Amino acid sequence: MKRSLGRKTLIQPAPVWVIATYDEQGKPNAMAASWAGICCSKPPAVCVSLREATYTYHAIKARKAFTVNLPSCDHAVAADFLGIASGRDIDKLAVAGLTPVRAEQVDAPLIEEFPLNLECALVHEHTIGLHTLFVGEILDVKADEGILNDKGRPAIDLLRPFVYAVAEGVYRSIGETLGSAFDIGNALTRE
């Protein structure tokens, strides 16, 4: 028997990505976001939903660009801080000891200390309700050499991303491997 829980965003898990921007005056800022994901393969694109109340919302509108920066487990405290404080009040990156570096392809900063960075050009926005969904086309991915596997791709066990457990309000690391995608399901038709 299923229990009805009502109209709630109770689905697990959500990513923890850090969105970095320049504001209208050129000040770098960053915030943690979990209402986000990949949303297209060709062109490669991500979406992130932000409230108008955030400083980042207005910076993306002004600059038509943002970066997605992936914190590793070692950066959980810094990423959480970037989700608590507002860039209106303080220089969050300075307080967190993080270094903004101008992106090559878009008008936004990368966070140097985070191992994976996506340079995104704003290509679409849609106000859903309290949140506005921004779609960014990925114009480049930058990665620390140390997180790349032998195929030159960012390995999840070197990257060590973490997720946001929505119902509990905690961060969780990534666990063991269950199997290969587009592979283990073939067992059902081989039987």
Add this chain to the structure above:
Amino acid sequence: MKRSLGRKTLIQPAPVWVIATYDEQGKPNAMAASWAGICCSKPPAVCVSLREATYTYHAIKARKAFTVNLPSCDHAVAADFLGIASGRDIDKLAVAGLTPVRAEQVDAPLIEEFPLNLECALVHEHTIGLHTLFVGEILDVKADEGILNDKGRPAIDLLRPFVYAVAEGVYRSIGETLGSAFDIGNALTRE
């Protein structure tokens, strides 16, 4: 030194959600999707991006509704199968031994065996490129009693969702707790 990896969807991790629909003739179908996430708090909404080539794309267009069904680690093989085969060719739910049950709030089926189910009404769609992003307003969440914690919320360690490691093409479980969100970051300003 950062290495440039080009225009790719190389960001980790992505959720594994199963999208269930009725087609125009009323046949239930389901597919696994990872280009998906929560996209609004008020109204509560999720987004999922699908290629026009999928059977589910046309079912969502026809019925203006879908459900998001969360497979646990125990359902990894079934979920993978739902991402390989097409509902055009076979009755995927029957092959996977899964039971479609009509949702209460929307014109779509829930998957009975999966522990968490979101009933979503299509409120927006936007073609980005190869993928079209569908936004669904969550009209109800249904959960198995056995996954609820003492606050009546779906506990991640009972739910046992898994993620898709994009660069490796494997499924991974959820790991250990790193800390509380909107909390551990306060250490940076208390110092």
